[in-house]
Amino acid sequence: MEVGIHPLTDNPTLAWKEISKSQRVIKINTKPPSPEVPNNKVRVVCMSDTHSLTHHIKFDVPDGDIFIHAGDFTRCGKQDEVIEFNNWLEKLPHKHKLVIAGNHELSFDHTFTHPFQNANNSCCKKSTGANILDEIPTLGNSKESLAEAVKTENIRQYLSNCVYLQDESIELYGLKIYGTPWQPEFCKWAFNVKRGKDCLAKWEQIPEDVDILITHTPPVGHGDLCCSGVRAGCVELLTTVQQRVRPRYHVFGHVHEGYGITSDGRIIFINASTCDINYLPNNHPVVFDVTLPKGRTKDDV
Secondary structure, three states, rough: OOOOOOOOOOOOHHEEEEEEHHHOOOEEOOOOOOOOEEEEEEEEEEOOOOOHHHHHHOHHHHHHHHEEOOOOOOOOOOHHHHHHHHHHHHOOOOOOOEEEEOOHHHHHHHHHHHHHHHOOOOOOOOOOOOOHHOOOOOOOOOHHHHHHOOOOHHHOOOOOOOOOOOOEEEEEEEEEEEEEOOEOOOOOOOOOEEEOHHHHHOOOOOOOOOOOOEEEEEEEEEOOOOOOOOEOOOEEEEEEEHHHHHOOOOEEEEHHOOOOEEEHHHHHHHEEEOOOOOOOOOOOEEEEEEEEEOOOHHOOO
């Protein structure tokens, strides 16, 4: 099914006011996972937006079969931050660990690491050699830290204890999982694209047979309400998810105060942001059990 551009795409708050007239949002309360997982199900443990604060986490990360981190695992993507996160991942007991980047992972975005090759990118307005870091707010980082982050070569090599997904799929236990880091423009940081057709072009890469979708940005209307009352989610992502992809679960983060689980009656939407609005890692991981396709068991992997 072809997805179009909503006329209010540049104002997700107003767009949702219109869209919500024909949709429902069901709030789902989290509860402690049962100790046993049947053999025809796998346990998925989700986190996001840890921002190099894993050493301050005061809770245990629940065990499971698949661990998902939906981006912003660093402050700005410096090599030492990535290595620290990778070392933390190594200690987790999960058999499979999946990670995507978020807007804070500057070193994973070629717009910043290879600016001359990306002069036509919508995030990069200067193509004459000017430092594009001068165009973005520091968000609590020093300019020196940002400059150090984008100079790191082949940053993905330091994520050796997980599978890093960037517009890619992986199949586990017969379940297809797709991860993508892009989001509507936000302070001109990493993986930013303009709302409307540019965002939709990224979502069009998502296959239709996905069971679990991982994005950094929320869709509009689910886990995207900021404390200011403004919605930050992507309108075209919601349309894509509901009308074309139709995953069983959609996991994301980005908007810290949007932490929690909702549903439209068919898809489960999970904002797994670990850090709260004050950038304190107080939100517990979200855990859910997925029924495997008929005839598949956890022994298949």
